[in-house]
Amino acid sequence: xxxxxxxxxxxxxxxxxxxxxxxxxxxxxxxxxxxxxxxxxxxxxxxxxxxxxxxxxxxxxxxxxxxxxxxxxxxxxxxxxxxxxxxxxxxxxxxxxxxxxxxxxxxxxxxxxxxxxxxxxxxxxxxxxxxxxxxxxxxxxxxxxxxxxxxxxxxxxxxxxxxxxxxxxxxxxxxxxxxxxxxxxxxxxxxxxxxxxxxxxxxxxxxxxxxxxxxxxxxxxxxxxxxxxxxxxxxxxxxxxxxxxxxxxxxxxxxxxxxxxxxxxxxxxxxxxxxxxxxxxxxxxxxxxxxxxxxxxxxxxxxxxxxxxxxxxxxxxxxxxxxxxxxxxxxxxxxxxxxxxxxxxxxxxxxxxxxxxxxxxxxxxxxxxxxxxxxxxxxxxxxxxxxxxxxxxxxxxxxxx
Amino acid sequence: xxxxxxxxxxxxxxxxxxxxxxxxxxxxxxxxxxxxxxxxxxxxxxxxxxxxxxxxxxxxxxxxxxxxxxxxxxxxxxxxxxxxxxxxxxxxxxxxxxxxxxxxxxxxxxxxxxxxxxxxxxxxxxxxxxxxxxxxxxxxxxxxxxxxxxxxxxxxxxxxxxxxxxxxxxxxxxxxxxxxxxxxxxxxxxx
Numbered sequence: 001x002x003x004x005x006x007x008x009x010x011x012x013x014x015x016x017x018x019x020x021x022x023x024x025x026x027x028x029x030x031x032x033x034x035x036x037x038x039x040x041x042x043x044x045x046x047x048x049x050x051x052x053x054x055x056x057x058x059x060x061x062x063x064x065x066x067x068x069x070x071x072x073x074x075x076x077x078x079x080x081x082x083x084x085x086x087x088x089x090x091x092x093x094x095x096x097x098x099x100x101x102x103x104x105x106x107x108x109x110x111x112x113x114x115x116x117x118x119x120x121x122x123x124x125x126x127x128x129x130x131x132x133x134x135x136x137x138x139x140x141x142x143x144x145x146x147x148x149x150x151x152x153x154x155x156x157x158x159x160x161x162x163x164x165x166x167x168x169x170x171x172x173x174x175x176x177x178x179x180x181x182x183x184x185x186x187x188x189x190x191x192x193x194x195x196x197x198x199x200x201x202x203x204x205x206x207x208x209x210x211x212x213x214x215x216x217x218x219x220x221x222x223x224x225x226x227x228x229x230x231x232x233x234x235x236x237x238x239x240x241x242x243x244x245x246x247x248x249x250x251x252x253x254x255x256x257x258x259x260x261x262x263x264x265x266x267x268x269x270x271x272x273x274x275x276x277x278x279x280x281x282x283x284x285x286x287x288x289x290x291x292x293x294x295x296x297x298x299x300x301x302x303x304x305x306x307x308x309x310x311x312x313x314x315x316x317x318x319x320x321x322x323x324x325x326x327x328x329x330x331x332x333x334x335x336x337x338x339x340x341x342x343x344x345x346x347x348x349x350x351x352x353x354x355x356x357x358x359x360x361x362x363x364x365x366x367x368x369x370x371x372x373x374x375x376x377x378x379x380x381x382x383x384x385x386x387x388x389x390x391x392x393x394x395x396x397x398x399x400x401x
Numbered sequence: 402x403x404x405x406x407x408x409x410x411x412x413x414x415x416x417x418x419x420x421x422x423x424x425x426x427x428x429x430x431x432x433x434x435x436x437x438x439x440x441x442x443x444x445x446x447x448x449x450x451x452x453x454x455x456x457x458x459x460x461x462x463x464x465x466x467x468x469x470x471x472x473x474x475x476x477x478x479x480x481x482x483x484x485x486x487x488x489x490x491x492x493x494x495x496x497x498x499x500x501x502x503x504x505x506x507x508x509x510x511x512x513x514x515x516x517x518x519x520x521x522x523x524x525x526x527x528x529x530x531x532x533x534x535x536x537x538x539x540x541x542x543x544x545x546x547x548x549x550x551x552x553x554x555x556x557x558x559x560x561x562x563x564x565x566x567x568x569x570x571x572x573x574x575x576x577x578x579x580x581x582x583x584x585x586x587x588x589x590x591x592x
Contacts, residue, residue: 006553007534008534008538008549008550008553008554008584009450009553009554011453011457011534011535011538011554012453012535013452013453013456013457013462013465013535014456014462015456015462015465015466016449016452016453019452019462019465019466019469020448020449020452022466022470023444023448023452023466023469023470023473024441024444024448026470026473026474027440027444027470027473027474027477028437028440028441030474030477030478031432031437031440031477032437034477034478034480034481131467131470132462132463132464132466132467133463150463153507160474160478161467161470161471161474162471162474162475162478163467163471163500166503166504166507168507
């Protein structure tokens with residue numbers, strides 16, 4: 001290198017100031033977390049420091065008895081309190097570190113500048129942004145990793161945003177689903193349904209639809225809990241359940257326009273929902289066990305099982321408002337009751353303990369934690385602001401103990 | 402913890418200021434003790450080069466941001482185990498280089514359609530056309546651009562670049578030479 005300043009070193013890259021600010025947020029949060037861990041691990045309990053506490057108490061007594069010292073008594077009181085309280089956990093920075101029902105929530109937060117959404121996590125694993133913009137995200141089974149879709153790229157990151165693996169897909173990636181045992185990830189890439197091992201290897205095509213159009217060819221995917229890698233997937237007309245290890249379709253049935261499929265936690269029942277009807281099917285052969293239809297003038301927008309598999313929740317929409325309904329399948333029917341109604345609602349899912357339902361009340365920017373067994377609902381207002389975003393959408397709530 | 406506003410107030414020139422090896426060792430020691438200001442100083446010193454290098458290799462702001470972020474998260478995670486006698490910068494920059502090259506290779510495997518920049522060939526003309534040195538660097542073929550960026554933005558040695566890329570050192574030198582020759586009209590030629 002010559003003595004002159006190298007002009008290549010002074011080149012600026014586009015987007016640098018914003019990227020720098022975001023990167024510092026993430027790095028400093030990781031550093032604070034590390035410092036807090038080290039502090040909790042290394043700090044001696046307060047009872048081992050009697051001299052310090054006694055000295056502070058004596059000083060407080062002297063200050064209180066002495067008129068000139070009364071002005072500093074308050075300060076000393078604070079000092080004693082800080083010594084005594086030092087070993088308590090640090091104050092929560094926001095309402096997002098401890099969620100009702102426990103666990104952690106995966107969030108897509110749309111930045112204020114109108115850019116694409118960024119993945120964040122909140123809850124017992126910390127509250128932080130994981131990566132730059134993505135358009136879909138999913139938890140791994142145990143909530144230790146997050147699968148992300150970014151254009152034609154599928155990537156897995158850990159809970160600090162560190163990339164574990166990346167797969168270059170043949171088309172825009174949608175509908176990621178991590179298998180319950182963690183060894184498979186199913187996703188759609190344009191007209192294809194594909195499968196990759198949980199370590200990012202062995203990417204292969206499972207199914208293909210020639211006339212996929214501009215949207216995904218397989219709008220609904222779900223893994224069945226259990227030893228085999230059994231996948232339910234639906235195209236525009238048909239619902240399939242296939243053993244992906246043996247590459248064999250176990251059963252199929254005509255089910256047009258499904259938007260959601262989800263197995264119950266014990267793997268015996270399959271929830272299949274479209275805009276007009278929600279059905280509970282036997283996972284073994286596709287027989288209908290129970291179903292409910294949308295009333296005239298209403299549509300169904302989302303449906304999910306509670307972790308116990310005995311209860312399900314769905315959103316029913318009219319032209320002007322949405323209702324959150326919970327119910328149990330019984331004798332060919334699904335008995336539903338209304339839990340909450342407002343203008344525009346979407347479901348994020350049940351809490352890991354199955355007692356709370358997280359609902360995004362879009363128009364007010366509020367997250368609602370609704371107790372399904374009765375009790376007082378909790379809310380998190382201005383949710384977007386807590387993610388430095390215009391809008392923050394909770395995607396799913398993880399993970400069962 | 403220095404606030405976000407305080408970080409933003411730092412002038413760009415100051416943010417890119419070099420840190421001497423001795424000062425860097427002191428900052429690493431302080432950061433290991435939990436001094437957030439030391440981490441901030443390390444961030445200021447090394448993040449700009451990490452982001453710029455990643456951007457000029459992958460030419461994608463989102464990917465570059467992730468690469469630089471992951472490098473710093475790796476540094477924070479490994480802080481307690483880090484050997485303070487070793488310099489931080491080469492370790493950090495090697496992470497950035499490896500991640501950027503992985504991202505570039507993954508993208509090339511995808512054979513994106515319509516990415517005109519990927520198909521750009523080195524300009525044969527010797528007169529500076531419209532555009533600046535950054536445009537000229539971005540227009541270099543991937544193999545030359547990567548080597549130029551690793552050498553002149555991340556300041557890796559040819560031997561380190563050869564190890565990162567998995568190619569012989571002579572190949573690194575020839576790619577570097579061709580890349581710098583192509584940049585000569587913009588004032589950054591081989592000297």
